[in-house]
Amino acid sequence: MSATANKAKNFKKSKKGLYLSLGSTAFGAISVAKQAKLARSDGDTLRLIDAAVSAAAIVTGLAIIYRELKRLGDDDVLLG
Template identity: 80%
Template sequence: MSKAKGFKKSKAGTYLSMGTTAFGAVSVIKQAKKARMEHDTLRLIDAAVSAAAIVTGLALLYRELKRIGDDDVLLG
């Protein structure tokens, strides 16, 4: 179990988290397109907020990846 906890803080775990987060963008894009077609302002706002959350999440994961890279002298 301790291996699994360490994986989350590893480069591979961070890349996996970034991929999973980016994959969520697909559903947000679909939601935004549907909202625009239906002229549903509330759903469009929801899609925009979700997109902002995805961008923020990716930025945080990128920062974590850079931190891991700076700490990992052997792979640098």
Template identity: 80%
Template sequence: MSNIGKKAKNFKKSKSGVYLSIGTTAFGAFGVFKQAREARNDHDTLRLIDAGVSAAAIVTGLAILYRELKRLGDDDVLLG
């Protein structure tokens, strides 16, 4: 693996990387809310279901990222 690849992998596992992931995931929620609003206005049930499933995926992703952030926080505390 290249040096850049190692740095990218380490960044993904860092607090900064997790915060960035949370931000981008939350930003993606705006698109889902827009999709849901348009689906309701058009009375398109299938797109509304798609928006609901996407919203559930976003909530699950945020919960996983929050858990990772807590785990990283626990590693930083010195015991004893």
């Protein structure tokens, strides 16, 4: 594995990488909220179901990110 690939792999497990994932997930949540609002105003059931499934995926992603942040924080005495 090259040094660049190894650096990118380690970034994903770092606090900075997790915060970046959290931010991008938040932008996804905004997009899903807009999609759901549009689907409700149009009365489009299929789009509304798609928004609900996407929202469930976002909630799951946030839970995983939270768990990883908590694991990283376990090593830090100040974070508790």
